[in-house]
Amino acid sequence: MAPHAFVLEPVARKLSARRRLSFDEAKAVKLLPCKEASLDAGSYLVREGEKSHVCCALLSGFTYQHKSTGSGARQILAIQLRGDLIGLPNAMLECADHNVQALSRIKVALIPCQAVADLIVRHPAVGQALWAESLVDASLLREWILNVGQRDAKQRIAHLFCELALRQKAAGICSGSDYAWPMTQEQVADATGMTPVHVNRTLQRLRSDGLITLTASMIRIPDLEALEIAGDFSRGYLHQSSTEPAVEIDDIDRNLYL
Amino acid sequence: MAPHAFVLEPVARKLSARRRLSFDEAKAVKLLPCKEASLDAGSYLVREGEKSHVCCALLSGFTYQHKSTGSGARQILAIQLRGDLIGLPNAMLECADHNVQALSRIKVALIPCQAVADLIVRHPAVGQALWAESLVDASLLREWILNVGQRDAKQRIAHLFCELALRQKAAGICSGSDYAWPMTQEQVADATGMTPVHVNRTLQRLRSDGLITLTASMIRIPDLEALEIAGDFSRGYLHQSSTEPAVEIDDIDRNLYL
DNA sequence: CGAACTTTTGACAAGCATCAACACGTGTGG
DNA sequence: CCACACGTGTTGATGCTTGTCAAAAGTTCG
Numbered sequence: 001m002a003p004h005a006f007v008l009e010p011v012a013r014k015l016s017a018r019r020r021l022s023f024d025e026a027k028a029v030k031l032l033p034c035k036e037a038s039l040d041a042g043s044y045l046v047r048e049g050e051k052s053h054v055c056c057a058l059l060s061g062f063t064y065q066h067k068s069t070g071s072g073a074r075q076i077l078a079i080q081l082r083g084d085l086i087g088l089p090n091a092m093l094e095c096a097d098h099n100v101q102a103l104s105r106i107k108v109a110l111i112p113c114q115a116v117a118d119l120i121v122r123h124p125a126v127g128q129a130l131w132a133e134s135l136v137d138a139s140l141l142r143e144w145i146l147n148v149g150q151r152d153a154k155q156r157i158a159h160l161f162c163e164l165a166l167r168q169k170a171a172g173i174c175s176g177s178d179y180a181w182p183m184t185q186e187q188v189a190d191a192t193g194m195t196p197v198h199v200n201r202t203l204q205r206l207r208s209d210g211l212i213t214l215t216a217s218m219i220r221i222p223d224l225e226a227l228e229i230a231g232d233f234s235r236g237y238l239h240q241s242s243t244e245p246a247v248e249i250d251d252i253d254r255n256l257y258l
Numbered sequence: 259m260a261p262h263a264f265v266l267e268p269v270a271r272k273l274s275a276r277r278r279l280s281f282d283e284a285k286a287v288k289l290l291p292c293k294e295a296s297l298d299a300g301s302y303l304v305r306e307g308e309k310s311h312v313c314c315a316l317l318s319g320f321t322y323q324h325k326s327t328g329s330g331a332r333q334i335l336a337i338q339l340r341g342d343l344i345g346l347p348n349a350m351l352e353c354a355d356h357n358v359q360a361l362s363r364i365k366v367a368l369i370p371c372q373a374v375a376d377l378i379v380r381h382p383a384v385g386q387a388l389w390a391e392s393l394v395d396a397s398l399l400r401e402w403i404l405n406v407g408q409r410d411a412k413q414r415i416a417h418l419f420c421e422l423a424l425r426q427k428a429a430g431i432c433s434g435s436d437y438a439w440p441m442t443q444e445q446v447a448d449a450t451g452m453t454p455v456h457v458n459r460t461l462q463r464l465r466s467d468g469l470i471t472l473t474a475s476m477i478r479i480p481d482l483e484a485l486e487i488a489g490d491f492s493r494g495y496l497h498q499s500s501t502e503p504a505v506e507i508d509d510i511d512r513n514l515y516l
Numbered sequence: 517c518g519a520a521c522t523t524t525t526g527a528c529a530a531g532c533a534t535c536a537a538c539a540c541g542t543g544t545g546g
Numbered sequence: 547c548c549a550c551a552c553g554t555g556t557t558g559a560t561g562c563t564t565g566t567c568a569a570a571a572g573t574t575c576g
Binding site (some may be wrong): 014047049065067068069071073074077089092093095097098121124127128131132134135136137138139141143144145146148149150151155192232236237239241 | 278306307316323325326327328329331332333335347351352355356374379382385386389392393395397399400401402404406407409449451490497499
C-alpha cells in the first residue's frame with residue numbers, strides 16, 4: 001500500500017463530514033491520482049483571468065483568495081486551510097475570477113481536473129459533497145461581506161480570529177484556543193477592509209482587553225466565547241455539524257490499511 | 259401542450275447559457291413540476307436558520323439575500339432576477355445561512371426539491387450547469403466583498419448600477435441603458451455598507467456628474483461605459499460568455515411547441 | 517385628507533485614512 | 547562580525563470621508 005494513499009485523507013475526511021460517504025466513495029477520493037508539491041509563501045496557485053486546468057488539495061499551511069480594484073487596492077476574500085480544495089471552481093468556468101496565493105509555505109496535492117470530473121460521474125455522492133462544500137464556501141463569503149460591510153474595526157478582526165479558530169478546530173489542526181497565526185497586519189488589513197495602521201491600533205485594544213495574546217506567528221485566545229461576543233460571531237454560517245465525524249472516518253482508515 | 263411548460267423557460271435559457279445542454283436536457287428542465295405563485299414585496303422566501311424544503315425559480319421581479327449583525331445592522335448580499343433559482347443551496351444544507359426576501363412584487367415557480375434532485379441524477383449535465391451557476395453566484399459575492407471593502411461611496415453605488423444593468427441585459431430584461439429601479443435608498447445603503455443619508459448625497463453627485471438619471475423606480479444610464487469607469491467595474495466576474503446563446507434556445511422552443 | 521414611508525437637507529461628531537517617521541527583528545553580504 | 551537593507555510593527559499628528567441625529571419636504575396609498 002503506497003503511502004500516497006494517505007495524502008488525500010484530510011480531503012476525504014472533510015467531504016465525509018459534509019455528506020455521508022460510503023466506504024467505496026471515501027476510498028475513491030483518497031485514491032485520486034495526485035502529485036505532491038511544496039510551495040513558498042507568496043506563490044500563485046490561481047491567477048485572475050487565466051483558465052486553470054489544475055486542481056489541488058491543500059495539505060498543510062494556508063492560502064488566500066484575493067482580488068484588486070483598478071486602483072490597486074487589494075481585498076482578501078477567504079482563507080483556505082488543510083483539506084480545502086483549490087481551483088475546482090475555476091476549472092469549471094472559463095477563467096478564474098480571483099487570485100489564490102500561498103499565505104505561508106504550503107504543501108499541496110495536484111490533481112488532474114479530469115480525474116475529479118470522472119470521480120463525480122462515477123460517484124454522484126462525492127459530487128454532491130463537493131457541491132455542498134462549495135455552498136459552504138459561499139456562506140463564508142456572505143459572512144465576510146457582512147463583516148466588512150457592517151461591523152466596526154474591533155469586531156471585524158475578532159470575527160476573523162474566531163473564524164480561523166473554529167475552522168481549524170473542525171479540521172483537527174488546533175484546539176481552538178491557540179494556533180499558528182499566518183497573516184501579517186497588512187494582510188489582516190486587506191482582509192477586513194482597513195488600513196494597516198488602524199489594524200495595529202485595533203489589535204492593541206484587543207490585547208489590552210485581554211481577548212487575545214498575539215505574538216509573531218502565534219495567537220492565543222484565553223476565552224473564545226468572549227472573543228466571539230466581541231466579534232459578533234455566531235457559528236451557524238460555518239455549517240459545521242455538531243457531531244464529530246472524524247472518528248468514523250478513522251475507523252474506515254483502519255479497516256483499509258491494517 | 260400546457261402553457262405551464264413555458265414557465266420555466268427563463269431558467270432553461272440561463273442554464274443553457276452557462277453550459278451547453280442537449281434538447282432533452284433543456285426540455286427536462288422546462289418540464290419540471292412546479293406551481294406558480296405571486297408574492298408581495300417584502301415576503302420572505304428563505305429565513306436564516308430554517309431548513310427550507312422549497313426551491314423556486316424567480317419568474318419576474320427581484321429578490322435579495324441579506325443577513326444581519328447581532329446589533330441589527332442589515333447587509334444585503336446579492337440581488338436575484340428573472341431566471342435565478344432561489345433556495346437551492348439552502349435545500350442542500352441543513353439550514354439556511356441567510357434570508358431571501360422579495361424586493362418588489364414577484365412571480366415565482368415553486369419546485370419540489372426532490373424533483374430537482376431527480377433531475378440532476380437523470381441529467382448530470384443539468385447538475386453541472388446548476389453547479390456552475392452557483393459558482394458564478396460565488397463570483398458575484400466575491401466582487402461584492404471587493405466593492406464593500408475597498409471602493410469609495412461613489413464607486414460602490416455606480417458598481418451596483420452596472421452589475422444590475424449588465425445582468426438584466428444578459429437575461430434579456432432590458433437594453434442595459436434603462437431599467438426599472440427596484441431599491442429604495444435605504445436598501446442601497448444596506449447593499450453598499452453605507453448610511454441612507456450618505457447614499458442620498460452620493461446619488462446627487464452621480465446625478466450632477468451626468469452619469470445617471472434616477473427617478474422614482476426608474477434609472478437611465480446615458481453612458482454605460484462612463485458609469486463602468488466611475489464604478490471601477492469590469493465585466494469579467496459576471497462570467498457572461500460574449501456569444502449570445504438566446505437565439506439557439508428560441509429555436510429549440512420553436513421546434514418543441516409549434 | 518391623514519398616515520406611513522421615502523427622500524432631502526443641515527449641523528455636528530467620530531471613526532478611520534493618510535502621511536511620515538521611527539523601532540525592531542532578520543537575513544545577507546562585505 | 548558588523549553594516550546594511552528590508553519587511554514588519556509601532557507611534558504621532560492631521561484631516562477627510564462617512565456616520566449620527568434631527569427635522570422638513572415630498573410621495574404613496576388607504
